[in-house]
Amino acid sequence: MADMEKLAEERKKRYLAAMNLEKPDRVPIRLNFSGEFITKVSGYSFQETYYDWEKNVDATRKMLDRLDLEMVVGAANLWWATLHDAVGAKYLRFAGRDLDEETMFQYVEEPYMLPEDYDDFIANPTEWIATTYLPRIHTDLAEPGSYRASAALIKGAFGLAQQFAAGGEATASYLRDYGVIPSIVGISKAPFDTLADTLRGLSGIMLDLYQRPEKVKEALEVLVPHNIFYGMATAQGDTDFPLFMPLHRGAYPFMKMEQWEQFYWPTLKQVIEGLWSYGKRTMFYAENIWTPYLEKIAELPEKSIIFHVDQTDMDKAFEVLGGRFCLSGNVPNSLLAFGTAEEVKDYVKRLLDKYARDGGFILDAGAVILDDAKEENIRALIEAGIEYGVY
Amino acid sequence: MSRELTFKNMPPGVCVPWEAKEKELGEIKGDAGLIREQWEKLDLFGYLYLWNWVQR
Amino acid sequence: MGRDELAEAIAGLDQGRVLALVEERLQGGSKPMEIIGSLQAGMARVGDLFEKGEFFLSELILCGEIMKESMAVLEPRLAEGEREYRGTVVIGTVKGDIHDLGKNIVVMLLKGAGYDVVDLGVDVAPEKFVETARETKSPLVAMSMLLTSAMGTMKECVRAVKESGLGAKVLIGGPIIDDKVMEFSGADYGSAIASDATKIAAQVFGAA
Numbered sequence: 001m002a003d004m005e006k007l008a009e010e011r012k013k014r015y016l017a018a019m020n021l022e023k024p025d026r027v028p029i030r031l032n033f034s035g036e037f038i039t040k041v042s043g044y045s046f047q048e049t050y051y052d053w054e055k056n057v058d059a060t061r062k063m064l065d066r067l068d069l070e071m072v073v074g075a076a077n078l079w080w081a082t083l084h085d086a087v088g089a090k091y092l093r094f095a096g097r098d099l100d101e102e103t104m105f106q107y108v109e110e111p112y113m114l115p116e117d118y119d120d121f122i123a124n125p126t127e128w129i130a131t132t133y134l135p136r137i138h139t140d141l142a143e144p145g146s147y148r149a150s151a152a153l154i155k156g157a158f159g160l161a162q163q164f165a166a167g168g169e170a171t172a173s174y175l176r177d178y179g180v181i182p183s184i185v186g187i188s189k190a191p192f193d194t195l196a197d198t199l200r201g202l203s204g205i206m207l208d209l210y211q212r213p214e215k216v217k218e219a220l221e222v223l224v225p226h227n228i229f230y231g232m233a234t235a236q237g238d239t240d241f242p243l244f245m246p247l248h249r250g251a252y253p254f255m256k257m258e259q260w261e262q263f264y265w266p267t268l269k270q271v272i273e274g275l276w277s278y279g280k281r282t283m284f285y286a287e288n289i290w291t292p293y294l295e296k297i298a299e300l301p302e303k304s305i306i307f308h309v310d311q312t313d314m315d316k317a318f319e320v321l322g323g324r325f326c327l328s329g330n331v332p333n334s335l336l337a338f339g340t341a342e343e344v345k346d347y348v349k350r351l352l353d354k355y356a357r358d359g360g361f362i363l364d365a366g367a368v369i370l371d372d373a374k375e376e377n378i379r380a381l382i383e384a385g386i387e388y389g390v391y
Numbered sequence: 392m393s394r395e396l397t398f399k400n401m402p403p404g405v406c407v408p409w410e411a412k413e414k415e416l417g418e419i420k421g422d423a424g425l426i427r428e429q430w431e432k433l434d435l436f437g438y439l440y441l442w443n444w445v446q447r
Numbered sequence: 448m449g450r451d452e453l454a455e456a457i458a459g460l461d462q463g464r465v466l467a468l469v470e471e472r473l474q475g476g477s478k479p480m481e482i483i484g485s486l487q488a489g490m491a492r493v494g495d496l497f498e499k500g501e502f503f504l505s506e507l508i509l510c511g512e513i514m515k516e517s518m519a520v521l522e523p524r525l526a527e528g529e530r531e532y533r534g535t536v537v538i539g540t541v542k543g544d545i546h547d548l549g550k551n552i553v554v555m556l557l558k559g560a561g562y563d564v565v566d567l568g569v570d571v572a573p574e575k576f577v578e579t580a581r582e583t584k585s586p587l588v589a590m591s592m593l594l595t596s597a598m599g600t601m602k603e604c605v606r607a608v609k610e611s612g613l614g615a616k617v618l619i620g621g622p623i624i625d626d627k628v629m630e631f632s633g634a635d636y637g638s639a640i641a642s643d644a645t646k647i648a649a650q651v652f653g654a655a
Contacts, residue, residue: 036596078447093545104596106545119415124396125441126406129441137444157440198445202548206508210460229403230446256503273438288622337595338627370596 047096186235457489490559
């Protein structure tokens with residue numbers, strides 16, 4: 001369908017122009033929907049899209065039939081519950097298994113990496129993941145070498161390969177059939193978040209900052225090349241679209257400024273600069289509040305990020321980062337959930353009037369859009385973007 | 392160090408370094424470059440599998 | 448009373464010094480309850496500093512760890528019925544949400560302020576909140592959540608407690624709480640700031 005290809009080209013041009021601080025024909029609209037929102041709109045149950053990858057891919061199509069979107073992340077959910085079951089992954093709970101059928105997946109945070117693991121992790125993290133971490137978080141791997149463990153490794157690897165292939169095909173099909181472009185290609189994390197999220201857990205890492213700061217720093221340094229590599233590998237070499245970097249523990253008020261400057265920032269900066277050296281731009285997805293750190297963030301190379309605003313002070317972000325990086329956000333998620341369509345439209349109008357005038361702006365919600373968002377409010381947001389976003 | 396490492400100084404993207412495999416293979420009769428290239432491609436998938444459980 | 452070194456050591460997050468002082472006071476014949484009083488005074492100071500923006504979550508978590516270690520030494524030495532509380536608070540994350548960081552911080556601050564906290568953990572059903580409030584006769588039930596998508600079940604939890612006829616007040620906490628959420632939920636109190644919990648408790652128990 002040549003029309004769809006043409007439409008996709010236009011959308012891509014618009015998106016790239018905004019990221020390069022130019023004025024496109026109008027403000028691009030990028031909406032970062034959760035799998036749960038997409039599933040709700042599609043009419044499937046949460047359990048269905050978590051467990052059945054075909055339905056997971058189809059859910060996004062069903063949403064695209066209902067909503068006039070220019071870009072999507074991909075298939076509805078990032079994770080396939082069956083793959084988690086195949087290995088006995090402990091840290092996610094899924095609807096229909098250990099949660100009610102219509103409950104969002106949940107992460108069970110524990111210090112899966114122990115303080116005494118630091119040395120092994122630092123010496124060779126990849127080997128440590130294989131020999132220590134996976135047997136700890138995957139119940140089927142509890143006895144390495146056993147029949148169950150061998151079966152789990154085979155099924156886990158095969159499942160992930162299937163998922164990768166199906167994900168790539170899904171994105172291509174959305175472009176082919178709907179002319180929608182991918183809003184992000186590739187994913188990576190701040191080294192501190194890698195260490196804090198799935199490894200040490202929040203309490204663990206926070207105590208480490210006081211009890212073994214040198215080990216934390218060493219581990220963060222070790223992670224830098226891995227996180228750059230992981231980003232480029234998951235992007236499969238793409239440098240047109242931004243890489244998704246969901247930022248967690250660097251938000252205010254997790255750490256005091258000295259800690260942020262010592263532990264969070266230096267290695268995150270290295271990762272972003274490393275990606276940029278390959279021409280890969282990062283979507284600096286700053287959920288919650290980042291106001292105190294704006295001046296430091298301004299040190300990044302011009303255009304190397306899209307600074308995404310959730311509850312960061314928008315005026316301040318515009319003042320400090322505007323003209324240097326493309327900004328995106330910040331329609332409040334609570335407004336999308338509890339507000340009226342009229343309120344959403346007003347908000348979008350004010351937002352665009354104030355911050356999008358000179359280009360370099362992408363319209364989006366503040367945080368990932370969960371299933372509490374009303375569909376009519378999403379429509380209102382899109383309509384307002386099209387109406388008021390024209391240059 | 393609490394355990395013996397199989398490999399040291401392993402760069403990102405590597406599960407089992409080609410250099411180690413090459414030694415085990417001994418004399419390579421044909422195109423070593425081809426074997427290496429394909430080895431590394433699949434090895435990368437092993438790496439991504441492992442890190443996929445961490446990077447989320 | 449002059450300077451309370453132990454309280455100062457807590458507020459200074461000096462882990463080694465706190466544990467040494469606890470030992471020292473026990474050796475010196477102080478009653479465990481008196482020592483706990485000092486720890487609580489230190490905790491209250493930490494709560495204030497957090498509220499003023501001088502302390503961050505990393506410091507609250509460290510403080511909680513120090514308290515936990517100190518209480519592990521003191522609790523076995525408390526005689527039956529010796530502990531005195533300002534009142535009982537029931538707390539848990541609402542059904543559908545297992546994120547308990549915020550809740551754990553509030554538990555720590557409330558315990559530090561001298562309340563007996565009945566922690567129901569995570570994913571707590573409406574009837575469990577009601578049942579526990581009934582058993583403990585607690586005038587304050589606190590509900591925590593992170594996910595906006597758990598809003599529906601939170602509303603059910605609030606309603607269950609309000610309709611139980613127990614007369615307990617309901618406090619909701621979480622980063623997403625604003626006026627719109629308060630209106631939707633029907634709760635008596637709400638805040639996105641952990642340290643507000645002790646102020647609200649003081650209001651409720653002051654009035655009780």
